[in-house]
Amino acid sequence: GDVAKGKSIAETICVACHNPVTGEGNMEIYPNIGGQKETYLKSSIKAYKDGQRSSPMAGIMKGMVMDLSDEDIDNVSAYFASLK
Template identity: 30%
Template sequence: MSHPRVIAIVAALSAVCAAANALARQPAGEAQAAKNKIAVCEGCHGIAGYRTAFPVVYHVPKLGGQQAAYLVKALEAYKSGERKHPSMRGIAASLTEQDMADLAAYYSGKTK
Protein backbone atom coordinates (compact mmCIF):
# COMPACT_ATOMS: atom_id res chain seq x y z
CA MET A 1 0.00 0.00 0.00
CA SER A 2 1.32 3.44 -0.89
CA HIS A 3 2.34 5.94 1.77
CA PRO A 4 -0.31 8.60 0.86
CA ARG A 5 -3.03 5.95 0.91
CA VAL A 6 -2.01 4.82 4.42
CA ILE A 7 -2.08 8.42 5.61
CA ALA A 8 -5.55 8.90 4.12
CA ILE A 9 -6.86 5.73 5.78
CA VAL A 10 -5.39 6.69 9.16
CA ALA A 11 -6.87 10.20 8.86
CA ALA A 12 -10.30 8.80 7.99
CA LEU A 13 -10.22 6.35 10.90
CA SER A 14 -9.15 9.14 13.26
CA ALA A 15 -12.09 11.27 12.14
CA VAL A 16 -14.53 8.40 12.67
CA CYS A 17 -13.12 7.72 16.15
CA ALA A 18 -13.32 11.40 17.08
CA ALA A 19 -16.97 11.58 15.98
CA ALA A 20 -17.84 8.41 17.89
CA ASN A 21 -16.12 9.75 20.99
CA ALA A 22 -18.08 13.01 20.79
CA LEU A 23 -21.36 11.10 20.49
CA ALA A 24 -20.46 8.86 23.41
CA ARG A 25 -20.00 11.91 25.65
CA GLN A 26 -23.48 13.28 24.89
CA PRO A 27 -25.85 12.54 27.77
CA ALA A 28 -28.87 10.39 27.00
CA GLY A 29 -32.03 12.45 26.94
CA GLU A 30 -34.97 11.63 29.20
CA ALA A 31 -38.25 12.88 27.74
CA GLN A 32 -40.00 12.50 31.10
CA ALA A 33 -37.40 14.72 32.79
CA ALA A 34 -38.10 17.51 30.29
CA LYS A 35 -41.71 17.91 31.37
CA ASN A 36 -40.71 20.34 34.12
CA LYS A 37 -38.40 22.25 31.74
CA ILE A 38 -40.69 22.96 28.76
CA ALA A 39 -42.68 25.91 30.10
CA VAL A 40 -40.14 28.42 28.80
CA CYS A 41 -40.18 26.77 25.36
CA GLU A 42 -43.97 26.77 25.16
CA GLY A 43 -44.10 30.53 25.61
CA CYS A 44 -42.90 31.06 22.04
CA HIS A 45 -42.86 27.66 20.36
CA GLY A 46 -46.34 26.70 21.55
CA ILE A 47 -47.58 23.48 23.04
CA ALA A 48 -46.28 20.35 21.31
CA GLY A 49 -48.75 19.16 18.68
CA TYR A 50 -50.27 22.61 18.19
CA ARG A 51 -49.22 25.63 16.18
CA THR A 52 -46.54 27.91 17.49
CA ALA A 53 -47.45 31.00 19.47
CA PHE A 54 -45.83 33.38 16.95
CA PRO A 55 -45.78 31.47 13.64
CA VAL A 56 -46.10 34.26 11.09
CA VAL A 57 -44.70 37.41 12.61
CA TYR A 58 -41.56 36.01 14.22
CA HIS A 59 -41.11 32.76 12.24
CA VAL A 60 -40.82 30.68 15.40
CA PRO A 61 -40.41 27.02 14.38
CA LYS A 62 -42.34 24.10 15.75
CA LEU A 63 -40.20 21.83 17.89
CA GLY A 64 -42.36 18.70 17.89
CA GLY A 65 -41.09 16.02 15.54
CA GLN A 66 -37.64 17.55 15.03
CA GLN A 67 -34.64 15.22 15.22
CA ALA A 68 -33.13 15.14 18.71
CA ALA A 69 -29.58 15.64 17.40
CA TYR A 70 -30.69 18.73 15.47
CA LEU A 71 -32.35 20.24 18.53
CA VAL A 72 -29.27 19.67 20.71
CA LYS A 73 -27.00 21.15 18.05
CA ALA A 74 -29.27 24.19 17.69
CA LEU A 75 -29.33 24.79 21.45
CA GLU A 76 -25.55 24.43 21.63
CA ALA A 77 -25.20 26.94 18.78
CA TYR A 78 -27.41 29.45 20.60
CA LYS A 79 -25.46 28.92 23.82
CA SER A 80 -22.10 29.47 22.10
CA GLY A 81 -23.35 32.51 20.19
CA GLU A 82 -22.94 30.80 16.81
CA ARG A 83 -26.68 31.33 16.28
CA LYS A 84 -27.82 34.88 16.89
CA HIS A 85 -31.07 35.40 18.78
CA PRO A 86 -30.97 37.30 22.08
CA SER A 87 -33.81 35.43 23.78
CA MET A 88 -32.67 31.99 22.68
CA ARG A 89 -29.08 32.76 23.64
CA GLY A 90 -30.18 33.70 27.15
CA ILE A 91 -32.35 30.62 27.50
CA ALA A 92 -29.72 28.26 26.08
CA ALA A 93 -27.04 29.77 28.31
CA SER A 94 -28.97 28.53 31.34
CA LEU A 95 -29.25 24.95 30.04
CA THR A 96 -26.91 22.13 30.94
CA GLU A 97 -26.00 19.42 28.43
CA GLN A 98 -28.47 17.14 30.23
CA ASP A 99 -31.23 19.77 29.97
CA MET A 100 -30.62 20.03 26.23
CA ALA A 101 -30.68 16.26 25.80
CA ASP A 102 -33.89 15.99 27.84
CA LEU A 103 -35.65 18.73 25.86
CA ALA A 104 -34.49 17.20 22.58
CA ALA A 105 -35.79 13.77 23.63
CA TYR A 106 -39.12 15.28 24.63
CA TYR A 107 -39.71 17.30 21.46
CA SER A 108 -38.38 14.68 19.05
CA GLY A 109 -40.99 12.28 20.40
CA LYS A 110 -43.88 14.66 19.77
CA THR A 111 -45.87 15.04 16.57
CA LYS A 112 -45.31 17.95 14.26
Protein backbone atom coordinates in the same frame (compact mmCIF):
# COMPACT_ATOMS: atom_id res chain seq x y z
CA GLY B 1 -32.39 12.14 26.97
CA ASP B 2 -35.07 11.81 29.64
CA VAL B 3 -38.38 12.76 28.03
CA ALA B 4 -40.19 13.37 31.33
CA LYS B 5 -37.51 15.75 32.59
CA GLY B 6 -37.48 17.43 29.18
CA LYS B 7 -41.24 17.96 29.33
CA SER B 8 -40.79 19.87 32.58
CA ILE B 9 -38.28 22.20 30.89
CA ALA B 10 -40.63 22.64 27.94
CA GLU B 11 -43.47 23.60 30.26
CA THR B 12 -41.45 26.15 32.19
CA ILE B 13 -39.02 27.71 29.70
CA CYS B 14 -39.75 26.81 26.05
CA VAL B 15 -43.45 27.57 26.53
CA ALA B 16 -42.61 31.25 26.09
CA CYS B 17 -42.42 30.69 22.32
CA HIS B 18 -43.26 27.04 21.55
CA ASN B 19 -46.42 25.14 22.49
CA PRO B 20 -45.23 22.57 25.05
CA VAL B 21 -47.82 20.00 23.93
CA THR B 22 -47.34 20.18 20.15
CA GLY B 23 -44.06 22.07 19.71
CA GLU B 24 -45.73 24.58 17.42
CA GLY B 25 -44.27 28.08 17.35
CA ASN B 26 -46.53 30.64 19.04
CA MET B 27 -45.74 33.23 16.35
CA GLU B 28 -44.82 32.98 12.66
CA ILE B 29 -41.19 33.78 13.36
CA TYR B 30 -40.89 30.90 15.87
CA PRO B 31 -40.36 27.44 14.37
CA ASN B 32 -42.37 24.30 14.93
CA ILE B 33 -40.14 21.90 16.86
CA GLY B 34 -42.45 18.97 17.64
CA GLY B 35 -41.12 15.81 15.99
CA GLN B 36 -37.92 17.56 14.95
CA LYS B 37 -34.81 15.39 14.83
CA GLU B 38 -33.28 15.04 18.30
CA THR B 39 -29.70 15.41 17.02
CA TYR B 40 -30.58 18.64 15.23
CA LEU B 41 -32.41 20.02 18.27
CA LYS B 42 -29.39 19.41 20.48
CA SER B 43 -27.04 20.92 17.92
CA SER B 44 -29.14 24.03 17.39
CA ILE B 45 -29.77 24.67 21.10
CA LYS B 46 -26.02 24.44 21.73
CA ALA B 47 -25.36 26.78 18.80
CA TYR B 48 -27.73 29.37 20.32
CA LYS B 49 -26.17 28.92 23.77
CA ASP B 50 -22.61 29.20 22.46
CA GLY B 51 -23.32 32.30 20.37
CA GLN B 52 -22.94 30.56 17.01
CA ARG B 53 -26.32 31.97 16.03
CA SER B 54 -26.22 35.72 16.24
CA SER B 55 -29.32 37.23 14.63
CA PRO B 56 -31.64 39.33 16.82
CA MET B 57 -34.03 36.37 17.06
CA ALA B 58 -31.13 34.14 18.09
CA GLY B 59 -30.54 36.53 20.97
CA ILE B 60 -33.93 35.58 22.38
CA MET B 61 -33.04 31.89 22.19
CA LYS B 62 -29.65 32.49 23.75
CA GLY B 63 -31.28 34.09 26.77
CA MET B 64 -33.76 31.24 27.06
CA VAL B 65 -31.20 28.42 26.97
CA MET B 66 -28.17 29.99 28.64
CA ASP B 67 -28.87 28.29 31.98
CA LEU B 68 -29.54 24.83 30.52
CA SER B 69 -26.91 22.18 31.25
CA ASP B 70 -25.82 19.65 28.61
CA GLU B 71 -28.10 17.15 30.38
CA ASP B 72 -31.02 19.59 30.26
CA ILE B 73 -30.41 20.10 26.53
CA ASP B 74 -30.38 16.34 25.97
CA ASN B 75 -33.63 15.98 27.89
CA VAL B 76 -35.57 18.81 26.27
CA SER B 77 -34.39 17.71 22.82
CA ALA B 78 -35.61 14.17 23.50
CA TYR B 79 -38.97 15.56 24.62
CA PHE B 80 -39.67 17.72 21.56
CA ALA B 81 -38.35 15.00 19.22
CA SER B 82 -40.85 12.60 20.79
CA LEU B 83 -43.85 14.76 19.81
CA LYS B 84 -45.75 14.11 16.61
